[in-house]
Amino acid sequence: AQSVTQPDIHITVSEGASLELRCNYSYGATPYLFWYVQSPGQGLQLLLKYFSGDTLVQGIKGFEAEFKRSQSSFNLRKPSVHWSDAAEYFCAVARYSSASKIIFGSGTRLSIRP
């Protein structure tokens, strides 16, 4: 069965520091992978997606993610965080296509230290 693991429940980084949020997935074939961000009281916004091609994916707001098949990972990175990046981040996997049902990880809450 498909699953997504985000091992870090809460991360705090200083403004301007680099960020890496971890995500591991379990799926037999090449999955469709996503990162979503959710600000307090808001819906989810798609940051980026991967399903084929270049394993380094660029997204919105300066985020990128790298698909590593050998490690079953899809970690999210940003070279320099801003206070506005404080939010909940969800990694997700879909089975059949970019638009089909997705399974979310449990989320990582990001706090920014001034």
Next chain:
Amino acid sequence: DAMVIQNPRYQVTQFGKPVTLSCSQTLNHNVMYWYQQKSSQAPKLLFHYYDKDFNNEADTPDNFQSRRPNTSFCFLDIRSPGLGDAAMYLCATSRLGQGIYSNQPQHFGDGTRLSIL
């Protein structure tokens, strides 16, 4: 801008009193989803419509129903809300099919926060 709109943003209802949440979309997507999200948890899929075909998740309580009268609108009905149903309810849409504009990732609304008195 094309978007997914949920109304109301905040809904308060009484224990056991039926409540309906609404979702509309201007994306012309053929799939609409309803998720329940409790505090500090990931969204949990309740059901989805693929065009007019309703697909219920196995563990969705019977208390939750949905209607999709047309492509643009989808409703979530909670027949007898209990205290455990207090949550954020998220609507999402996507396009499944063929062609270069199909298979678009899910696009979410801002949610309706439901409180039960």
